Amino acid sequence: MMAATLKEASVKFGNFTALQDISLDIPEGDFWTILGPSGCGKSTMLRLVSDLIPAASGEVSVLGKSTQEARLAREFAFVFQDATLLNWRSALKNVELPLEIGRKRGIDIPKGNRTPRELLKLVGLEGRENALPHELSGGMRQRVAIARALVCQPKLLLMDEPFGALDEMTRDHLNLQLLEIWKETGTTILFVTHSIAEAVFLGQKVLMLQAHPGRVKELVDIDLPEPRAVKVRDTAQFTAYCSRLRELLEEC
Numbered sequence: 001m002m003a004a005t006l007k008e009a010s011v012k013f014g015n016f017t018a019l020q021d022i023s024l025d026i027p028e029g030d031f032w033t034i035l036g037p038s039g040c041g042k043s044t045m046l047r048l049v050s051d052l053i054p055a056a057s058g059e060v061s062v063l064g065k066s067t068q069e070a071r072l073a074r075e076f077a078f079v080f081q082d083a084t085l086l087n088w089r090s091a092l093k094n095v096e097l098p099l100e101i102g103r104k105r106g107i108d109i110p111k112g113n114r115t116p117r118e119l120l121k122l123v124g125l126e127g128r129e130n131a132l133p134h135e136l137s138g139g140m141r142q143r144v145a146i147a148r149a150l151v152c153q154p155k156l157l158l159m160d161e162p163f164g165a166l167d168e169m170t171r172d173h174l175n176l177q178l179l180e181i182w183k184e185t186g187t188t189i190l191f192v193t194h195s196i197a198e199a200v201f202l203g204q205k206v207l208m209l210q211a212h213p214g215r216v217k218e219l220v221d222i223d224l225p226e227p228r229a230v231k232v233r234d235t236a237q238f239t240a241y242c243s244r245l246r247e248l249l250e251e252c
């Protein structure tokens, strides 16, 4: 089954066409990164898939359901650039929040294999369960946000520049950790970034969008050895992908 399918999907804000005729099949388990010039509609595409905004025309489905059905069934989760944690709740309590909300609303949440505690361990925060967000670094807060996103066992993880505000070393570290999480959970990931190197390092495919109106410029297969290791960045193949994407970006 496809994690997400878009068929000639368009998004309009008033008279402005933000996305036009986007057609994509995103297979379950894939890791796609999304690149494109500022304002080309990268965030809009994630918001369309996650039922935050409607399609003006065309069709969008997530795991064979409408986006609304998929949202209600908690098939996907979103991670934003800002961790958006609740300041007064500990790391653990933040990760538990979606489960609490679900219980209050009487929503049936899939019994996860991993408890909130185990998820914090998975993202490397064992021992920091009781820390409040202001006691954690930016990278740690973002890891709490990722653990929280995983708590309902989403089959699709939508990530909008999750590491954009972090320093390069922290970002590199979290990139590796995210790849491990991806392998371990088998979730599909759609990951928006402004960094060509990050897009190539993480993605099995890079979706390049172009602007005015937002359309698919190209879907580039990234055929680098798996699992990705840091040293892949020093290879000629990696550099060649980066140059090719830089050229494509300049054409957009």
Ligand SMILES: Nc1ncnc2c1ncn2[C@@H]1O[C@H](COP(=O)(O)OP(=O)(O)OP(=O)(O)O)[C@@H](O)[C@H]1O
Binding pocket: 013, 016, 018, 036, 037, 038, 039, 040, 041, 042, 043, 044, 045
């Ligand atoms: N709620 C809205 N109302 C009106 N216009 C919007 C709205 N949201 C986005 N847009 C417009 O749609 C276009 C796409 O925006 P979007 O945020 O998806 O771009 P982006 O590729 O994610 O940009 P960036 O790389 O700068 O984050 C932009 O021109 C933006 O101004």
